[in-house]
Amino acid sequence: MVTREQERARARRRHDRVQAKAAEQAQRRAKQQRTVLLVSLATLALVLAAVLVLPRLAGSSDEDNVPDAAGAPTSGLHCSPAPAAQTKPKQFPAAPDPATVKGKTLVATLTTNCGDIVIELDGTKAPQTVASFAFLAKQGYFDPSPCHRLTTQAIFVLQCGDPTGVGTGTPGYGFGLENVPANGQYPKGTVAMARTNDPKSNGSQFFIVYDHTALPTSGGGYSIFGTVTRGLDMVGSIAAAGSSAGADGPPKTPISILKVSVTDKKAQP
Structure with missing residues (x-):
């Protein structure tokens, strides 16, 4: 026969077992919560590290991805302020003799406020044009002259060569066509x-x-009359920033020719 004392002892044992099991479950839950928290913190640290470090591993930085005035990125492009356009550029009575460059290959270096553009000039196929360009460069006609027009739809060109920046300037003379592609194709x-x-x-x-x-x-x-051999990537960056007048107008990133030097290709190292 079970006495009351024995029943109370059994009840206490059952209560202790329930309490111990509850305490064990609470400890497991607390451990799981700590594990989840630690994993979350580690994941957050990895995300922050990726945000802060990966752009630098890819070669970019805040300095190399500066927005222009309209907010368009000009990654890797560093331009100094463009000088004011000329008000009274030099004028000349007639185009120079094409015989001065006929059969030659010349190299023109356009020093701009955004970097150099190097162009190989074809005096064999376009002697009159190359003679004129070399002559104007020697006379300092382009020093300085803004590139006043950028087109970004269907026609993809950056237009330069008017010292006034208006788009109507001339050196005082004109000449005819040469080396025109019959199919109308103008490669990059x-x-x-x-x-x-x-x-x-x-x-x-x-x-x-x-x-x-x-x-x-x-x-x-x-x-x-020529082909760009260096600096085309810079022109592409300026084009990517867009025009300030839709698809056809002044580039948002002002670029200006500061000076032009022309030499024979054979004189290049």
């Missing part, structure tokens, strides 16, 4: 003359093709 890196509707209005203005462009042939086309 091409340098060609800009002109009015008059085929004999070539003067000082030229354009750099930063992406393959097709131009009309009905009006006579445009004289190709």
Whole structure:
């Protein structure tokens, strides 16, 4: 026969077992919560490390990805302030003799406020254009002159060569077309003359093709006289920042030619 004392002892033992089991479950839950918290903290640390470190491993930094005035990134592009345009550029009575460069390959270095653009000039296919460009460079005609026009839809060119920055300037003379592609195709890196509707209005203005462009042939086309060999990536960065007037207007990142030097290719190291 079980006495009351024995029953109370059994009840105490059952109570102790329940309490011990509850305490054990509480300890397991607390351990699991600590583990979850530690994993969460470790994950957050890894995310923060990726945000802060990976851009630098990829070669970028706050300094290398500076937004322009309109907020467009110009990654890797460092431009000094562009100088003011000329008000009264030099004028000349006639185009120079093409015989001075005929059959030669020249190298033009355009020093700009955003870096150098190097162009190989073809005196064999475009002697009159190359002679004019070399002459104007020697005379300091382009020192300085803003690149006043950027087109970003269908036609992909940066236009330069007018010291006034207005887009109507000339050196005082004009000449006709030469080395015009019959198919109207102007590959990336091409340098060609800009002109009015008059085929004999070539003067000082030229354009750099930063992406393959097709131009009309009905009006006579445009004289190709060179190819960019260095600095096209910089022109592409300026183009990526866009124009301040939609698809056709002044580049948002002001770029200006500071000086132009021209030498024979054979003189290059």
